[in-house]
Amino acid sequence: MDNTAVEAYPDTNDDGVQDSFGEGNVGDICVDGADTPEDLNPANGLRTSNDDTLDEDDEPKPLVSLEDVKPGDFGELTLSFHLCDNDGYVWLQGSNVAASENGLSEPESKDPDEGPGVELLDAIQTVWWYDEDGDNVIDEGTVEQEGETADVMIVLDRSGSMDPQGEPNKFQNAKDGAKSLVDALGPGAQVGLVSFSDQGTVDEPLGSARQDVKDSIDGLSAGGTTNIADAISDAQSELAGGSGDNQYMVVLSNGVQNTGGDARGNATAAKDAGIHIISIAYGSGADQNLMEDISSPDKVDDGTIDDADENAFVGEITDIDDVFDDIGDIIVQQTGEQVFRRGTLGSDLEALSTDDGIPLDGDLSTDYDEIGGIGNETDPELGERECFAASETHYIGFAWYLPVDHANEIQTDSVVFNLGFYTEQCRHNDGSGQSGTNLQISGKRGNGFAKVQENYNGDQTISGGARARFGGQNTWELAVGDAPGSSNFSQGEYSWTSGKTVDWMVSYDDSSDELSFTFDGNTISQTLSSEPSGRIAVQGKADEATVEIDDLSLSVDGGAPDSPVPDGVTATNDGTGREIRYLSIDPGFDGSQSFEYSGTTTVSLQGDFPGGDEDVAFDVVVE
Incomplete structure (x- = not known):
């Protein structure tokens, strides 16, 4: 979505595309994150500086400025937040709301739908969701509150050829890609880890905490031979005890099966048991023929992985992270990203500015009614609300559109507002919040x-x-x-x-x-x-x-x-x-x-x- 980006934070070259924290002129997220209103001033902060963020007097505009909106217009904003020290309860808030008719044009004054209020507030349709992978879109297959569930076992090669001389980043890049897959999985997925060299090892059983899986991935070291068959068997055993609607095995190998049993036979048995196998032939030494054979249909078994093989991928050191992202999209299409609010902009802004705002849930594997929790966060009938983990980045997506059946009544209307987050640390608090907070102290x-x-x-x-x-x-x-x-x-x-x-x-x-x-x-x-x-x-x-x-x-x-x-x-x-x-x-x-x-x-x-x-x-x- 870079081609349609209007603004971002941080953005040091004002191209509207977000820069990475910890690179170039941008420091660590806990240092250069937008903690205060001053950070969002394009004149002295890291917010994009352009006509969309500065007014005619070079004063910073609110985060969202909807002016001169036409039927059929739409937009999207992704907010991220990162707790730097302690786990915390988090609320999504709105402030500095200003809605105006800005006078009436002649067509607007004659429109029968024109009333005393700002019609744009009720005309704009909205959706808010937990954007698990931070990609600015509700991933295909999303259903509200309850999606299909998935069990996912990641199977990683840790044989000696994963860490060869002359390719110092080969193993690390594969591990980074696998961790990005863990982060991308939807709220209805549980995950585990198997690695293999001379034999397979269950490093994290299915259902382990995601941070534990990522920590175990980080802790893997390379050495030994390549026993893919043993690892497939171990992963199938873990999935046999799962409860997901869909079961996935993601297998990465960079070499040739040179010890152990029959990898093709074990893969066939797993697929016969209903397990969807996605394979990655990693690097120039990978056995594409084998990795294509073990993958699930649809495919063309011709010994080479290409676009006809929907569940077999070729990954190189430079693009393995993208490969894992593509695999994440396949799985998320089944588990979905959770939508917690659909409505109109006017009702949204009322919810965001009431009490502490909309209470967010840090554990999407359990149900919680965010809107019902406004001012009533700890009501047990609303479900189980959990804290957000510190040292992780979390994403909230917001999309809006103006249906084409609105015309003259919204011609001169405008709406501007800010969005932000309020948090209380988990320790010593129950998530009930403090009534009436409004983002004035950061x-x-x-x-x-x-x-x-x-x-x-x-x-x-x-x-x-x-x-x-x-x-x-x-x-x-x-x-x-x-x-x-x-x-x-x-x-x-x-x-x-x-x-x-x-x-x-x-x-x-x-x-x-x-x-x-x-x-x-x-x-x-x-x-x-x-x-x-x-x-x-x-x-x-x-x-x-x-x-x-x-x-x-x-x-x-x-x-x-x-x-x-x-x-x-x-x-x-x-x-x-x-x-x-x-x-x-x-x-x-x-x-x-x-x-x-x-x-x-x-x-x-x-x-x-x-x-x-x-x-x-x-x-x-x-x-």
């Missing part, structure tokens, strides 16, 4: 010190802060002031207990400019030289330790903000160096507000913790 996580990475005050300075560190004999453990530990600060003593979760609070009194720091019941204070204005961050520093910062809460001038505070950041290290992680939020401090920022901190020391003053530290810093 957080940005990253590696390093917040004041440096986020360029506080434009010169990497702070107005004040608080620190709790390991310390030691004859030195301080707690500090608060302009620059804790450096200038204009008060200090205190504290004895750490590894693994203990403690409460803390940093409070600022605008009337006296006093910043107070309470840590596990110990309070120290200091008058600041300048007023806090802008952002505030928490950060952890760990060397042979783990520093967890959770349960964050913010009160400004005695009241809670209009949206919940982004929660959770963890720094951990078990090796050389140290890890520093921060979470920076922008509550819009203007120098005239009192505030209280609180949470919990858990410090867990490892057996080889070096014990230096700064080997463990927890900070709150204010711009």
Whole structure:
């Protein structure tokens, strides 16, 4: 869909096509992801800069701007989200909705369907779905809520020829492709892994967690001979215990069967049992004749794999990922991607802006009524809602179209709005959310010190802060002031207990400019030289330790903000160096507000913790 792309994030060359995180000028997704509204400003962020994203005054447009819409027009938007530290419950939200008639044209004013409202809202038809493979389309064969189920066994060659000299990426590329297949499978699929060299091995039984399957794929090493027959038999045994409506065996080999039994005979037995075999002849040394023979029809058994063989593929090191994508499409056509909403744009925007928005489900193998869960997330009659796993990218698709039977009544109408996500970590929460959140406070996580990475005050300075560190004999453990530990600060003593979760609070009194720091019941204070204005961050520093910062809460001038505070950041290290992680939020401090920022901190020391003053530290810093 690159040829029809209008905008993307990140997009460094403004061609409307998304760039990859971690490549070129784009950093890690947890650093350069769009965490704040500022990120979506094309002038200083990574959003595409063009006429679709900037208005005539060069101000950023909302994420979706539907203007001058004609009957038959359509569009699609795929949103992705990535939880960087903790598993979390996730809601899809809408905000900054503006709908306008923009006056009435003469034909519009005479149209009998013209009414007092913005007709475009009810005329546009919409669909929302879990876009499992992030390909911007509802994969063919999708059914709502319940699709056919599938059992999938991935069978990978790990013989010595998979890792030959001179082809260092051969095995790794095959493993990466297999992992992409795991990610692409629809919600109704369960998966397992068999690998083979001298003999077959069931590395992950059918029904294993997908992350476990991917981890096992990563852990495979090459060596030995090629026993395809044994692996096919092992995979068939696993599938025999499955319950899917459809059963698949995806077999990749790069060589010739040179040990073991009859691969063709075992494949025939599997196919006779109703198993659909998809084969990949990988690399120049693969036996195309054998791989064609073991595959399921339709095919032409001529000893060479070509377009007539629907379930046999030839893969090279450079395109094996694409081959696995094609196989994923074959399987997903049976299991489908789950649609969770069909309606009109007007009803969608009402749902997205009610309470916390639409609660999303992190486990599509179980039923959950997302729309019924709005403001009622934990009702057991709605099904089982699960958290989304951290360190994985998840996709939501949104498509709209204007039917051709609408004409004059929508001529001058326009609708603009933003979309985004709200999350709460799984731990300490039940998924019931906080009523009335509206995307006004966003957080940005990253590696390093917040004041440096986020360029506080434009010169990497702070107005004040608080620190709790390991310390030691004859030195301080707690500090608060302009620059804790450096200038204009008060200090205190504290004895750490590894693994203990403690409460803390940093409070600022605008009337006296006093910043107070309470840590596990110990309070120290200091008058600041300048007023806090802008952002505030928490950060952890760990060397042979783990520093967890959770349960964050913010009160400004005695009241809670209009949206919940982004929660959770963890720094951990078990090796050389140290890890520093921060979470920076922008509550819009203007120098005239009192505030209280609180949470919990858990410090867990490892057996080889070096014990230096700064080997463990927890900070709150204010711009």
